[in-house]
Amino acid sequence: MSGSASELARRLGEHAEAVCREYLSNGHRSGNYWMVGDARNTTGRSMHVRLKTSTKGPAGKWVDEATSEFGDLLDVIRESCGLVDFRDIADEARRFLSMPLPPPQLPGRQPAAKRGSPDAARRLCAMSQPIAGTLAERYLASRGILLSTHERALRFHPGCYYRDLVTGETQTLPALIAAVTSLDGQITGLQRTYLSPGLDPSGKVGKAQLADPRRSLGDLLGNGIWLGHQPGAPVPVMAAGEGFETMASLKAVMPVLPVAAATSANHLAGLRLPPGCRRLYIAADADAAGRHGIERLSQRAGEAGILALALRPQLGDFNDDLRHLGPAHLATWLSDQLLPEDARLFLPAG
CATH class of the missing domain: 3.90.980 (DNA primase DNAg catalytic core, N-terminal domain)
Structure with a gap:
């Protein structure tokens, strides 16, 4: 651990009980320890945080008896707040300690991963x-x-x-x-x-x-939330759409069909298609909000020699169909929109 991290951990340890009350609010004090389920603030008793320095070790150190994990109060801030970058963790620790933020990073030092980066x-x-x-x-x-x-x-x-x-x-x-x-x-x-x-x-x-x-x-443009796709494997037939739940609903009734959710209409327009793809089913919603993305992706697929076909829901979107009409009804509805060979391959028999 770097010197600055060690110093932050030590300062947090001086206020260990206050840190626990702030970030591990689902726990409680028991003697010289704060008891909680884990560093993510889950209810329970398996994690023990030492509140005062003793012969057993410094204040702020903790161990989770259920998982054998251990650490200090910086780890608690990271896990309970769901932070990723150390700079964000340190800033949150300084906010708690009312310490000033550090000056900008000097040139030549290895930068931390940027917030929102891959x-x-x-x-x-x-x-x-x-x-x-x-x-x-x-x-x-x-x-x-x-x-x-x-x-x-x-x-x-x-x-x-x-x-x-x-x-x-x-x-x-x-x-x-x-x-x-x-x-x-x-x-x-x-x-x-x-x-x-x-x-x-x-x-x-x-x-x-x-x-x-x-x-x-x-980095979302060109990429997607892929379900059922093995990297490097050929994908002769696939489905793509804007929303994750829309595509996951199609995956639920066609479990062997690779699908990709692009997360937005603009990202759908720029989705990269795998080599060897011959047919692309594009999931549409009942409204026209994503029409641009569908039309642009269809155009790009056609230019690449890929047959693009639209799949349309009966209700607002395919998750509405799945929840309100049921998987059997959705499968029947899709069977009329898939090419016969794809319906036989991807839809369950009967």
Whole structure:
């Protein structure tokens, strides 16, 4: 750990209980320790934070008996706030300690990953976990989307950092993390869907009550959230669309069809298509908001010798169809829009 990081960790340790009350609010004090579920502020007792220096070690050090993880209060700030870059973690620690921010970085020093950069996206993905058994899996199920838990693009972070762009206020919320990748499988960005920590009246997991519960970062243009695509493998037939849930809904009823979500209409227009692609199904919504992206992608596909065909939902979008009409009805609706050989290949028998 660098000297500045060590100094910040030491200063935080001097105020260990205050740090825990701020960032580990789901825990409680027990003797000389703060007890909580983990560094992401989950309810529980497996993580112990030492509040005062003793013969056992300095204040601020912690260990999670369930996972054997350990660290200091900078790690707590990183995990509980969902931060990725050390500069952001240090700035948050200084804010808490009411310390002045450091001067601009001197030329010649290795810069930290820029906020919103592909490096930041890769680090946040690495900090996340597979979706199996998490709120993210339950959220998708509540949307009717049942996917393989082995989809590499999908991750879950239990305490992802969220900043209100109007007020500047921050909070941590669970989030579904969807990695945006290039055709060779390199992570270039991601999309975060912030989730409500609790269940709605129907017992389902919904989006967090935010003005913008879905945010993206990184290099998105030309890349996409790929489901069912192995980097480097031929993709003779695929589907593409704007929204992740739209494409995940199609994937739920056509599990062997590779699909890509471009995250916006403009990014859909610039989506890079894999070599060897012969047919491209483009998912459209019932409204005309994404028409430009669809038309531009169709034009580019045609110029590359790829047959582009539109798939249209019966309701507002394919997730509406999946939730309100059911997977069997959606499959029947799609069978009339796919070429016969593709319907036989990608739709379940019967």
